[in-house]
Amino acid sequence: MIDLRSDTVTRPTEAMLESMREATFGDDSRDGDETVRKLEALAAERTGKEAGAFMPSGTMANLVAMLAHGSRGGEVLLEEGSHTLNAELGGIAAVAGLFYRGIPGKRGAMDLDLLRESIRPLTRHHMGTALVWMENTHNRAGGAVLPVAHMRTVYGLAREKDVPVHLDGARIFNAAQALGATVASVAQHSDSVCFCVSKGLSAPVGSVLCGPAAFIERARACRRMVGGNLRQAGPLAAAGIVALETMANRLADDHQTARRLAEGFHRIDASLCDPKDVETNLVRVDVKKSGKRAAQWSADLKQKGVLVAPADIHVLRFVTHRHIAAPDVDAAVGALAELWKKK
Numbered sequence: 068m069i070d071l072r073s074d075t076v077t078r079p080t081e082a083m084l085e086s087m088r089e090a091t092f093g094d095d096s097r098d099g100d101e102t103v104r105k106l107e108a109l110a111a112e113r114t115g116k117e118a119g120a121f122m123p124s125g126t127m128a129n130l131v132a133m134l135a136h137g138s139r140g141g142e143v144l145l146e147e148g149s150h151t152l153n154a155e156l157g158g159i160a161a162v163a164g165l166f167y168r169g170i171p172g173k174r175g176a177m178d179l180d181l182l183r184e185s186i187r188p189l190t191r192h193h194m195g196t197a198l199v200w201m202e203n204t205h206n207r208a209g210g211a212v213l214p215v216a217h218m219r220t221v222y223g224l225a226r227e228k229d230v231p232v233h234l235d236g237a238r239i240f241n242a243a244q245a246l247g248a249t250v251a252s253v254a255q256h257s258d259s260v261c262f263c264v265s266k267g268l269s270a271p272v273g274s275v276l277c278g279p280a281a282f283i284e285r286a287r288a289c290r291r292m293v294g295g296n297l298r299q300a301g302p303l304a305a306a307g308i309v310a311l312e313t314m315a316n317r318l319a320d321d322h323q324t325a326r327r328l329a330e331g332f333h334r335i336d337a338s339l340c341d342p343k344d345v346e347t348n349l350v351r352v353d354v355k356k357s358g359k360r361a362a363q364w365s366a367d368l369k370q371k372g373v374l375v376a377p378a379d380i381h382v383l384r385f386v387t388h389r390h391i392a393a394p395d396v397d398a399a400v401g402a403l404a405e406l407w408k409k410k
């Protein structure tokens with residue numbers, strides 16, 4: 068099977084498995100664990116923040132960020148296609164007690180005029196803005212990279228009104244790679260940032276939330292409240308350390324295979340996708356012209372040995388990662404081409 072459903076399917080490297088075996092087994096929530104502390108310090112250094120807290124998942128890191136930034140009952144402003152609004156089961160309202168306003172955007176970047184108008188203080192008539200939120204890379208925008216100038220403007224607008232900014236950087240290492248920049252230079256346009264070691268970086272589990280030291284202390288309490296308190300997490304943190312130390316640079320390969328995939332699909336039919344839209348490791352393919360739904364395409368491709376997830380009624384999302392090489396890409400393109408002829 069050629070598994071293009073997600074970069075979360077990546078298996079740990081031999082070096083990760085080795086480091087997991089040798090990791091410490093301290094109780095992170097009681098006396099602390101040396102390996103977890105090392106991962107958190109490394110994550111803080113890479114993101115240019117004061118401190119970090121290891122989290123079981125990106126979803127929990129985002130949820131804890133909302134809780135730790137506080138202002139229950141306030142409004143969160145975020146791009147309307149963001150993962151948090153569309154795929155985190157409403158934790159923003161159901162758990163964090165925040166209201167939200169989806170700001171329309173292009174390729175994951177919020178419309179700045181709408182954002183400017185929407186940031187406001189609490190009055191008798193309006194809920195105040197609790198938090199401004201960005202996502203980079205942007206999942207539903209096909210792995211689009213937010214331009215640094217856009218991030219700078221968003222951060223500036225929020226700061227003018229004393230509103231904190233969180234960056235969902237689940238794939239920020241992909242963003243930095245595509246920009247040819249450091250992760251810290253991307254994350255500097257936010258107060259807090261989280262990223263996943265469990266995706267293209269190939270560790271089995273985990274994310275790290277980073278930000279100012281006092282914020283991270285609150286985040287540790289909030290993590291406990293939502294059941295994410297960690298015990299002997301050393302082996303998971305050990306894999307995360309290897310992920311940060313050895314896996315970031317190779318993400319460029321995933322971006323190349325994604326581009327090759329998009330070019331192959333484009334050759335089959337230009338309506339399927341535009342390779343120019345592919346900046347990182349996600350490729351959205353629009354199958355509407357076939358008259359068949361994405362779920363049907365997913366089932367048909369599976370019969371041909373290609374696993375891919377529907378992202379919308381007529382959109383398939385292909386994700387490249389460490390286990391996908393050029394021949395896999397060509398086989399996937401071949402499988403879709405055959406089905407497209409018979410459609």
Ligand SMILES: Cc1ncc(COP(=O)(O)O)c(C=O)c1O
Nearest residue numbers: 124125126127150202206235237
């Ligand atoms: C942008 C973004 N944020 C958050 C998450 C959630 O991460 P997790 O699956 O670890 O909860 C994802 C997962 O795909 C994501 O793409």
